[in-house]
Amino acid sequence: MNDMRAALHDSYGPPEVLYEGRVPVPVRKPGEVLVRVHAASVNGGELYGRAGKVRVVTGRRFPQRTGLDFAGEVAEVDASVTGLRTGDRVWGILGRSSFGSAAEYVSVRPRQIAYAPENVTLTEAASLPAGGTTSLTALRDKAGLRAGERLLVRGASGGVGSVAVQLGKALGAHVTGLASVKNSDFVRELGADEVLDHRTTPLAELDRYDVIMDTVGTEHRLLRTRLAPGGRLVSIAFDIDHPVRSIGYLLGSAVHGRQRVRFFSGNPKHDLFAELTAYVERGDLRPVVDTVHPLADIAAAHRALEAGGVRGKQVIRLV
Incomplete structure (x- = not known):
């Protein structure tokens, strides 16, 4: 060999x-x-x-x-x-x-x-592994999503968004998915309490959420206006046309909240993979x-x- x-x-x-x-x-x-x-x-x-x-x-x-x-x-x-x-x-x-x-x-x-x-x-x-550890770190460990809070997942049908919807429900949140009409039933099947059409729902007209998880990477300034008091915006995507942000996308993610932007590592270790395994084996994540x-x-x-x-x-x- x-x-x-x-x-x-x-x-x-x-x-x-x-x-x-x-x-x-x-x-x-x-x-x-x-x-x-x-x-x-x-x-x-x-x-x-x-x-x-x-x-x-x-x-x-x-x-x-x-x-x-x-x-x-x-x-x-x-x-x-x-x-x-x-x-x-x-x-x-x-x-x-x-x-x-x-x-x-x-x-x-x-x-x-x-x-x-x-x-x-x-x-x-x-x-x-990648989407699961990113979502778990972002929602639970960095954004501190709590049971009963309102979570918006932007890009809810994608590789990371589909995991974030499921983990949001497992953590006890009320989950709203932002996705295309053709994927709305699919996102509901993942556990979303409601699904909004991203083509016809202006971001400026969204409700306010305790946590917003963005997998698209644009309009962060506008999304932050849709946070409830004490709300947190978790961004796992960045504008790739800006080099510094491009590096950030590849190496980590960021949490926006209370006037702060905090980057966190995209380099998970054994314990986090083991936790992800437990979520799957319990049926909380598929x-x-x-x-x-x-x-x-x-x-x-x-x-x-x-x-x-x-x-x-x-x-x-x-x-």
């Missing part, structure tokens, strides 16, 4: 620059775990990385890789690692700003993974997969996410 299949691109550009190629299997370093990837998902930051909009992070050396989160099974374990065995089902995310999970193998430290939920397939599970693509169709997965209107995640299946 010297080389493996992986999604690559030799230049920055549109989805068509992506292709399935071969690269060396990662060498497991001391203290690491080699994971055979069953599936990975496509996240917004990867689109910007492929397009060259965050070159200050991704650099100019090619070929480059894509993919952040993954689900698979342990292939090798360093002797110093305890609690993991060959064959264990795991999921996780590569290190901050590191791309490369759309490949047959990844080598990671134990803190980057946890046992995957037993009640879903690994292909389904791959849709949740994977939402729009389309499953073979690795050879990685460009199609990127095109679909860029086109918008998806329900949940575009997933790349390796096994």
Whole structure:
């Protein structure tokens, strides 16, 4: 086992620059775990990385890789690692700003993974690590969403929004989703108490909410006017045409509230993945997969996410 299949691109550009190629299997370093990837998902930051909009992070050396989160099974374990065995089902995310999970193998430290939920397939599970940990950190840990509060999720049918709706309900909030008409029934099925059409509902005419979770990345100044006293705006997307904000989108997110903007890390660890597993196994959170693509169709997965209107995640299946 010297080389493996992986999604690559030799230049920055549109989805068509992506292709399935071969690269060396990662060498497991001391203290690491080699994971055979069953599936990975496509996240917004990867689109910007492929397009060259965050070159200050991704650099100019090619070929480059894509993919952040993954689900698979342990292939090798360093002797110093305890609690993991060959064959264990795991999921996780590569290190901050590191791309490369759309490949047959990844080598990671134990803190980057946890046992995957037993009640879903690994292909389904791959849709949740990035969006799930982002939503849980944003809503519970940073915005401090409490039972009985009013939550607005902007982009409620997407990869992160579909998770945020479910977690908002699990945390006891009254959830309003902002989405397209064609996705309104879908968002209600996720648990939203009401759904508003984003095309016909002016942001300036929205009610006031205790927490607003924005997955779109625009109109933050206007959205902040729709906060109730003490309200918090959680932003997980930024205007990619502004370089500083672009880096923020790739590396973290922000909470707006009480005249403050606080950035938080997009680099989750084992305990958070383990909590996410518990939410899934309790039935409080279910994977939402729009389309499953073979690795050879990685460009199609990127095109679909860029086109918008998806329900949940575009997933790349390796096994």
